[in-house]
Amino acid sequence: MLVTLVAVLCNGQLCLEKVVTNSEQSGITMVGCMVHAQIGIADWLAKGPYHEWRLQKYKCIAGQYVPKSDA
Numbered sequence: 001m002l003v004t005l006v007a008v009l010c011n012g013q014l015c016l017e018k019v020v021t022n023s024e025q026s027g028i029t030m031v032g033c034m035v036h037a038q039i040g041i042a043d044w045l046a047k048g049p050y051h052e053w054r055l056q057k058y059k060c061i062a063g064q065y066v067p068k069s070d071a
Contacts, residue, residue: 001023001030001062001063002022002023002024002062002063002064003022003023003028003029003030003033003060003063004019004021004023004060004061004063004064005020005021005022005028005033005037005041005058005059005060005061006018006019006020006059006061006065006067007020007041007045007055007057007058008055008056008057008058008059009045009050009053009054009056010053010056011053011054016067017068018050018067019065019067020037020040020041020058021040021044022064022065026040028040030060030062033060034060037058037060038058041055041058
């Protein structure tokens, strides 16, 4: 089953959804996503262009996910 980890990031009043990873890229499972998502997102934020953004929330989605801002 495909699992997608999605982060909701905010910078001031601007918030957006970003796909952090999915099981095709990293082999995550739904349980692994729910247990280890915060660690993965912290690493992803530190290494990427969104390191100054604040994590508002995250979600583990079964299947492919297209962020609302990209729809």
